[in-house]
Amino acid sequence: MRISQFQKQFENQVPPAIAWKGDNVGLLIGRPAHQITNALVALDATKEIAVEAVRKKANLIITHHPLLFHPVKTLTPLSRVGELVLFLTEHKINLYAAHTNLDSVKWGVNFSLAKQLGLTDITILSPIKESLAKIVVFVPRDHSDVVAAAMHAAGAGTFSKYDTCSFRSEGTGTFRGMNDAQPYLGTVGETEKVQEDRLEMLVEQWKISGVLSAMLKAHPYEEVAYDLYPLLNKNTEYGLGAIGLLPKPLSQKSFLTMVKKKLGTDALRFSGNSSTVRRVAVCGGSGSDYIRDAIAQEADAMVTADMKYHTFQDYEEHILLVDAGHYETEIGVLKNLASAVSGIFSEQHHNGKVYITQNSTNPVHIF
Numbered sequence: 211m212r213i214s215q216f217q218k219q220f221e222n223q224v225p226p227a228i229a230w231k232g233d234n235v236g237l238l239i240g241r242p243a244h245q246i247t248n249a250l251v252a253l254d255a256t257k258e259i260a261v262e263a264v265r266k267k268a269n270l271i272i273t274h275h276p277l278l279f280h281p282v283k284t285l286t287p288l289s290r291v292g293e294l295v296l297f298l299t300e301h302k303i304n305l306y307a308a309h310t311n312l313d314s315v316k317w318g319v320n321f322s323l324a325k326q327l328g329l330t331d332i333t334i335l336s337p338i339k340e341s342l343a344k345i346v347v348f349v350p351r352d353h354s355d356v357v358a359a360a361m362h363a364a365g366a367g368t369f370s371k372y373d374t375c376s377f378r379s380e381g382t383g384t385f386r387g388m389n390d391a392q393p394y395l396g397t398v399g400e401t402e403k404v405q406e407d408r409l410e411m412l413v414e415q416w417k418i419s420g421v422l423s424a425m426l427k428a429h430p431y432e433e434v435a436y437d438l439y440p441l442l443n444k445n446t447e448y449g450l451g452a453i454g455l456l457p458k459p460l461s462q463k464s465f466l467t468m469v470k471k472k473l474g475t476d477a478l479r480f481s482g483n484s485s486t487v488r489r490v491a492v493c494g495g496s497g498s499d500y501i502r503d504a505i506a507q508e509a510d511a512m513v514t515a516d517m518k519y520h521t522f523q524d525y526e527e528h529i530l531l532v533d534a535g536h537y538e539t540e541i542g543v544l545k546n547l548a549s550a551v552s553g554i555f556s557e558q559h560h561n562g563k564v565y566i567t568q569n570s571t572n573p574v575h576i577f
């Protein structure tokens with residue numbers, strides 16, 4: 211399987227369009243035409259990971275954090291990034307990153323963390339906004355099924371656990387072809403009245419161009435009348451953070467002990483005080499932007515990382531805020547990432563292996 215085929219399949223599940231603006235996701239180093247051998251997944255691209263990939267004959271490394279993020283001015287062994295880029299290209303290793311888009315899918319960083327902590331009834335803490343559109347097209351009735359099927363195949367009308375969702379209402383369309391028009395129905399110069407369906411579907415904005423071209427191809431008219439509306443609805447399928455319930459309420463002490471154990475860490479930093487913890491929000495990695503969402507949704511505690519002194523201070527009256535470490539709150543996603551990649555390999559009849567790194571890339575140590 212080529213890198214480009216993998217990318218297409220993977221991005222159907224983890225769309226780059228849901229990543230934060232300014233993030234750097236996708237194929238960072240490599241040739242789309244390369245045939246994949248094996249793959250290695252890790253949180254970070256480091257020299258140890260690259261050496262491990264060589265050893266495991268994996269010419270595709272998939273990381274969560276993008277190696278190329280800040281502007282790179284030189285590619286020489288003098289910088290960590292330069293040395294690594296040289297090493298990867300010399301060894302013909304392709305590097306792919308899924309960062310905030312991997313945070314935002316339901317099997318990604320945040321849902322993995324929530325499940326690791328044993329939460330149930332998990333939903334997205336902060337659904338992405340303004341990502342949905344409504345497409346409405348007017349179709350002669352005998353073509354409605356064909357046009358709808360083409361639009362569905364391109365991804366329109368798929369939402370949560372449902373697909374082929376649409377609505378049709380009947381009406382009359384009118385038109386008059388002029389001059390060199392070649393109308394599908396009727397005669398040039400005469401106004402026609404046609405029984406049409408108003409066919410409407412929800413579509414995620416990044417699928418619009420594919421849906422439009424499928425719809426135009428299947429539609430019999432020379433000029434197709436259609437409308438596109440941006441929607442203010444929240445997209446509950448994607449977003450940052452997660453929130454759920456512990457199976458039974460825990461005291462603050464038992465909760466903190468459980469978090470340490472489940473995340474395999476010897477130290478937590480926290481502020482606030484909660485006599486009982488039941489409703490828990492999580493955000494793997496730097497989650498300070500979502501504390502307010504957690505409070506608004508009445509979470510007793512939030513498990514995240516990279517908390518600053520003043521952030522701890524600002525919210526101590528409102529929530530038990532736990533900093534469990536950036537690496538510790540994200541590493542759990544690798545299992546799901548590896549199985550998503552394996553799933554694509556087997557669907558595409560590629561018999562390469564998918565390895566989860568055996569190296570810890572955590573730069574932070576606890577003494």
Ligand SMILES: [Zn+2]
Nearest residue numbers: 495496536540
């Ligand atoms: Zn991170």
